[in-house]
Amino acid sequence: SGQKVCYGDLKHSCYKIAYFQDLSRRVGFQEARQACEMDGGALLSLESEAEQQLIENMLQNLTKSGSGISDGDFWIGLWRSGDEIATTACPDLYKWADGSISPFRNWYTDEPSCGSEACVVMYHQPTANPGLGGPYLYQWNDDRCNMKH
Numbered sequence: 001s002g003q004k005v006c007y008g009d010l011k012h013s014c015y016k017i018a019y020f021q022d023l024s025r026r027v028g029f030q031e032a033r034q035a036c037e038m039d040g041g042a043l044l045s046l047e048s049e050a051e052q053q054l055i056e057n058m059l060q061n062l063t064k065s066g067s068g069i070s071d072g073d074f075w076i077g078l079w080r081s082g083d084e085i086a087t088t089a090c091p092d093l094y095k096w097a098d099g100s101i102s103p104f105r106n107w108y109t110d111e112p113s114c115g116s117e118a119c120v121v122m123y124h125q126p127t128a129n130p131g132l133g134g135p136y137l138y139q140w141n142d143d144r145c146n147m148k149h
Contacts, residue, residue: 015044016036017059017074018035019062019072020072021070021072023148026148027148029075029119029145029147032075032149033075033097042077042098044077045077045096045097046102046104047104049104049106051104052104056138059138071124071125071128072149073122073124073141074122074149075119075122078120078140079097079120080094080095081095081118090114091105091112094120105140106140108133108139108140108141109131109134111142112140112142114142117142117144119142119143120140120141120143121149124138125137
């Protein structure tokens with residue numbers, strides 16, 4: 001389940017935000033990707049600062065709605081498969097799961113950290129103390145694909 005928000009834009013007519021306070025309902029990257037595909041969609045590909053801002057506004061509205069939303073990052077459709085040639089710089093290995101080619105990125109300071117972290121979340125940790133890059137809100141972080149978000 002999730003909150004579906006639709007707009008008149010032909011390119012992205014609807015966005016669906018699924019947030020689960022119940023930790024047992026959160027899923028790993030591939031499960032989230034499959035759930036989106038079963039719904040006829042795809043994990044979010046962000047193509048511009050304007051689209052990033054739109055998503056941030058939706059998340060802020062979800063928070064204000066009294067749903068009791070708390071810390072919990074959101075999977076987006078950016079990842080690296082690990083099949084790429086090691087001569088490419090790590091940040092350049094991340095691709096959009098839906099095949100879009102947008103170069104837009106919104107990494108948190110010192111991210112991506114690479115290593116075993118190959119799937120990307122949009123931070124949503126309003127109760128966390130700010131780090132070097134400021135609050136952990138809406139910037140991107142690479143995480144292990146089996147983490148539950």
